[in-house]
Amino acid sequence: MLFDSHVAILLDTAVGLVNALTDGHQGSRPYTAPRGDALPAAIEEVLPGGVTVSMDEALYLASTTLKVRRVFEAMEAGREDDAAAVVNALIISTGARPQLDRAPGEPWQVHFHGADDSISVGWSAGFASALTLAIGSDLGGRLGVCRAEPCDRVYVDSSRNAVRQFCSRSCQSRVKAAAFRARMSSGSGPV
Numbered sequence: 001m002l003f004d005s006h007v008a009i010l011l012d013t014a015v016g017l018v019n020a021l022t023d024g025h026q027g028s029r030p031y032t033a034p035r036g037d038a039l040p041a042a043i044e045e046v047l048p049g050g051v052t053v054s055m056d057e058a059l060y061l062a063s064t065t066l067k068v069r070r071v072f073e074a075m076e077a078g079r080e081d082d083a084a085a086v087v088n089a090l091i092i093s094t095g096a097r098p099q100l101d102r103a104p105g106e107p108w109q110v111h112f113h114g115a116d117d118s119i120s121v122g123w124s125a126g127f128a129s130a131l132t133l134a135i136g137s138d139l140g141g142r143l144g145v146c147r148a149e150p151c152d153r154v155y156v157d158s159s160r161n162a163v164r165q166f167c168s169r170s171c172q173s174r175v176k177a178a179a180f181r182a183r184m185s186s187g188s189g190p191v
Contacts (some may be wrong), residue, residue: 010130015045024152096125130178
């Protein structure tokens with residue numbers, strides 16, 4: 001296992017929000033993120049636990065998501081210093097702190113909390129903490145941006161050999177099919 005289960009949940013949720021709340025391309029199609037009244041519902045679809053998100057919380061999380069996207073983009077481009085600066089600013093702004101919590105019948109676990117108990121600050125602090133743990137270890141290179149042009153969705157590489165390059169199997173298949181067609185049209189044949 002690469003990340004402990006709590007960190008993995010935080011990173012997966014961060015990926016889900018970045019991909020849902022930032023404009024760009026999803027696969028080969030332009031993607032426009034939800035705005036206005038549609039924003040809270042889009043966030044509620046991604047956050048685990050069936051939470052209800054107010055418009056203020058949604059706007060806060062949307063702002064955090066833009067910063068998290070910058071972290072993934074910086075790591076993909078090999079700009080670790082830039083990624084660390086964004087994460088450090090998130091840690092400070094959210095008041096992120098570790099805390100031991102335990103569900104009934106479960107062992108103690110490290111969770112991350114923010115300066116207040118709101119959904120938006122709490123999740124933002126968790127994202128900042130999880131990104132800190134990834135970048136501050138040898139796992140920062142597992143934060144990626146899809147390499148299938150023009151897609152720009154993000155992912156966390158949880159493969160054993162750290163070989164993931166795409167946000168989805170769809171993007172991976174699209175790139176492989178295009179490479180195959182290019183080889184066939186150049187007369188190289190199947191390889």
